[in-house]
Amino acid sequence: MNPELLDEPDDPMAPPDLRLVPPAAGVWGTALVLLGAAPVVAAAVGATALAGCLAALVAHRRGAGAWALVLAATLVCVAAASVAVGTRMAAVQGGAVYRLAGEEAHATVEVTLGSDPHERRGGAVPDGYVLEGRTEAVTVAGARTVDRVPVVLVAAGPGWQDLLPSQRVTVRARLVRSEQDGLVAALLLVRGPPQEPSPPSAAHRAAGAVRAALREACEVLPPAEAGLLAALVVGDTSRLDADVAEDLRLSGLAHLTAVSGANLAILLGALLGAARLLRLGTVASCVLGGVGIAAFVLVARAEPSVLRAAVMGGVTLLALVLGRQRAGLAALAAAVVLLVLFDPGLARSYGFALSVVATGGILVWAPRWRDRLGHRLPRWAAEGLAVPLAAQVAVAPLLVVLAAEVSLVSVPANVLVAPAVVPATVIGAAAAALGPVWPLGAELAVRPAGLAVAWIVAVARLGAALPGGSLGWPGGWAGAALLAAALLLLLVLWGSPRRLLAAGLTAVLVLAGARCAVPGWPPQGWLLVACDVGQGDAVVLSAGPGAAVVVDAGPDPRAVDGCLRRLGVRTVPLLVVTHGDHDHAGGVSGVARHRELHQVVVGGPPERPPPASVAALGTAVRTVEAGDTLAAGPVHADVLWPAPGFTGPDNAGSVVLRVRRTPPGEPAAEVTFLLTGDIEEDVQARLLAGGVEPVHVLKVPHHGAAGQDPGFLRAASAQVAVTSVGAGNTYGHPVPAVLDVLSGAGAANYRTDLHGDIAVSATPDGLRITTRGPSRPP
Structure with a gap:
């Protein structure tokens, strides 16, 4: 079963639970608009939303329908998002680090790292690294000022590649302003190694050991398969071959390296299955699942797709404890609310948006399409086709914003790799667990996983090399709106031979219109x-x-x-x-x-x-x-x-x-x-x-x-x-x-x-x- 379908309602044809969707949209939209605005603007929006909430509650007491309660809940979430954005921006922009960045000053900065180092490719410094972190203090001309704000380090030099989150380092850096909507106080431009790195926390040391053990075990595989297996299992892309990464992107398979729902579903399935065998109660089973989710986030790192999957998993476990029917869309909406309030910067993250939209598409459309296709195909084949098709339809408009083209190979490629993803993930996860305690066992485990990953690499290469694998499309948000309208029209028309014929004719007209709306590329001659x-x-x-x-x-x-x-x-x-x-x-x-x-x-x-x-x-x-x-x-x-x-x-x-x-x-x-x-x-x-x-x-x-x-x-x-x-x-x-x-x-x-x-x-x-x-x- 696909991981995102684990949270589907018992009756896949029942209307989805949409009650939390307006609050989630309110939180996301508010953060999206207010990021980069002055804190006073955020305060004004929050006050206005609270006033609107009171008015909606009064209307409900006077006999207004349930819509008034939904509106009130949405406005409360809008106010909460305004407070979250405003207070975060005020804290960032009111400190010494933000001021020094405006002056492009040089300073000695103490930083606690919040991410692994990512190799900086395509910049002026080819051997550089990018790391996220939080300042602890900044020293200029001998004066030390405590200021805890988010920063991004752009570093070049030895000693950076092996650092782990939670380590504290001291750097001599030039501070410049960041363009990340006012939520990052500065970019720290560092030349040279980190100074006085502290040991990582015990939890991050253990997680780092798991990731390192998997990398070492994968060394028995060819480089392309070794790098992809580590990325697929724990999101470690440090050794992912650049050509393989590009083949995955061109084939619509790049999501495989963004650890998310698939990996968490496998982990939770194994843990809850073990709890059932041990005859643990519901609460104990959910506590075990919660520990598994925490370990999952720690090892795979707190990337947007990982956070989304983790919060959805936590909401689902809570629903099980409370004895409520599982509702995937409600869990997704709750995850959006919690995550955007916790980190408003996610509102403008394309990775987070792609993860949420793809999951929503799978939850809404995949069960219905699977059942329709199940009349003509075996269930496993119907689900294998319905899931990537639903995800691709959902994310296609967003992908047009990123690149002015529509992939024609994404769905076939995802269908072809589906049989290999689960065994590669399961066996790879076993190898990661074995690595710190039994390295030889981990090496033995990765060999069959390598066969599955080799198939994924081959499919990605074939999809990337196919001529005409993508269709030129108008770019930007106008192109995204055009594609979304075309897809919605096709979905409305799909269902009968006559409607299918009309859908085909509509597709031809839309494609012809798109070619007229944007000059052909490349231009003739x-x-x-x-x-x-x-x-x-x-x-x-x-x-x-x-x-x-x-x-x-x-x-x-x-x-x-x-x-x-x-x-x-x-x-x-x-x-x-x-x-x-x-x-x-x-x-x-x-x-x-x-x-x-x-x-x-x-x-x-x-x-x-x-x-x-x-x-x-x-x-x-x-x-x-x-x-x-x-x-x-x-x-x-x-x-x-x-x-x-x-x-x-x-x-x-x-x-x-x-x-x-x-x-x-x-x-x-x-x-x-x-x-x-x-x-x-x-x-x-x-x-x-x-x-x-x-x-x-x-x-x-x-x-x-x-x-x-x-x-x-x-x-x-x-x-x-x-x-x-x-x-x-x-x-x-x-x-x-x-x-x-x-x-x-x-x-x-x-x-x-x-x-x-x-x-x-x-x-x-x-x-x-x-x-x-x-x-x-x-």
């Missing part, structure tokens, strides 16, 4: 695309059907891989890495992922070793300098820089290319591009002195930083200027003065932080620019 990879560069030049030349790869393999996947690129005859900085070379493994990569080109003297990320590809590497030429199909490039023998710093040694591309069917309409890496004014001046030929499109040097030669920018005489830059970057890129120079020279400015992926196509009337909209972080 595209020549160049500047990928939205955050604070970095990745430019793609079409080299024929399914082929492209890639210039730089950004900092994150997932981002450049996603861009190439959307463009339908299967072969990369040439990858040019302009220089070795992480924001240009860090993502090269994403270029090679599921693609043929023939050659890599780097700049600089031949004796200089290529960047480590390039060397790891195992592909032939060629060094180029000014005067060399490159060609791949219709793409021809002249290397303008670096000069022969140049040995300057990385930015100054960036490969500069003048690219010529003839549009298909128009041999006389050559389009030219100037791709400039991160060169700055000294190199620009040298190129200008040698003569700069005008081009149609300029990739703005160094993300539009201040160090530019205006004469060089004007000499390029570009019709279109593309700046590859990350949203909210701390460098101030691009500088307005640079954009003004480009505009004054007649260029139309486009930026990846504002426009997302930017495509350049040629038409008889000139260049056409198509943008896809900025990406939202996952």
Whole structure:
């Protein structure tokens, strides 16, 4: 039985208990709106809600129906949420840490850690870690101030990867403001190891031992299976292979690494089954279950999906003690109320929203769909299809907000992996329990679990590699509303052959309307695309059907891989890495992922070793300098820089290319591009002195930083200027003065932080620019 169906009503066709849904919606909506507002606004909303509650109670005493009591309960929850948000923001913003963050001051900070270290991928510091914590005190100029507020540490250096929650460390950090809605007092930017780490608490030490024992036992498995098994059982993603994680995401299986209801249901099922065998009473059985839930949260960590599952499990156990009929939707609503009041920041957590919405979809639709499908399929098959279908229908609108596409492989992939998930989880959990006391037994246990996980990996890889596995869809909340409306209409029409035919016709019309509402991607005849990879560069030049030349790869393999996947690129005859900085070379493994990569080109003297990320590809590497030429199909490039023998710093040694591309069917309409890496004014001046030929499109040097030669920018005489830059970057890129120079020279400015992926196509009337909209972080 699927874990989320354990809480279904006895009669699956009975109307769901919705009495707690309005209060839950009130708490969630209030926190969502008030986060980031001034505490006085939250106080005003709370006072107004209490006044409305009194009015509803008066109306009920005067004969109003049950709706008045529901309204009163909802308004009480709104007031409680207002108090929770207001008091939390007042505490955070009224202390020394928040003030010092506004000044971007340096300070010595004592912090109690609240999370495991998570490797920071895709940033300017590739070996960094992110940790959540709570300050205990802050010291500036010898003055120590006690201030206990939430913070996030962004740390680089040795000694961080093995820390556990509850440990107290001292750090020397620069404090800057966080963008997390006023509930995080500061970001602590730390360079170097943690100082004076205290021992973890006994409970966290035991939980850490379980997680470490499972990691060690998994070392007998191949790396892909080892990392996924630890993530599946205890949510430990520290060794999860990046390619496997991306395959899971593309196949709609990423939820498997977010420990939640499935794992807890297995644990509770085992504990309550043991209690039944021991003939324990109801109260004793529920106490045993409660201890199991606490251990589950401790080992799997207090992630949003874990908290949601744990509170639902606790509410269900309480209902059993009280002798009430199980009601999954009421338990879910109660979990939302309790968790958002406890941590208002969850109201804006996509992970929490996906967990809640998926669970709600399973509780509402899966039993009915299972029974309908059960007329034609065995019960196990009907449930195996109904559960992922219900979850996918529920979360699809939210996923459109995160990525402007609809997965077509998610449901089949989830159906295929379902038989492997339970044995992998059960056997993996047994191995985790055995590990601290019998390591050999744990190693023996993970081997059969590894077979189940290998099947999950294979399905994920197949789903990720399938062409056309996703459908482009309008992004943002407008796209989510359109998809939600379409799905609701399909659900209304589903039920009979006639309705099914009407549903199919409706789907065709909706899809056609969606294609009209958003420009097709990629645009027909595209020549160049500047990928939205955050604070970095990745430019793609079409080299024929399914082929492209890639210039730089950004900092994150997932981002450049996603861009190439959307463009339908299967072969990369040439990858040019302009220089070795992480924001240009860090993502090269994403270029090679599921693609043929023939050659890599780097700049600089031949004796200089290529960047480590390039060397790891195992592909032939060629060094180029000014005067060399490159060609791949219709793409021809002249290397303008670096000069022969140049040995300057990385930015100054960036490969500069003048690219010529003839549009298909128009041999006389050559389009030219100037791709400039991160060169700055000294190199620009040298190129200008040698003569700069005008081009149609300029990739703005160094993300539009201040160090530019205006004469060089004007000499390029570009019709279109593309700046590859990350949203909210701390460098101030691009500088307005640079954009003004480009505009004054007649260029139309486009930026990846504002426009997302930017495509350049040629038409008889000139260049056409198509943008896809900025990406939202996952």
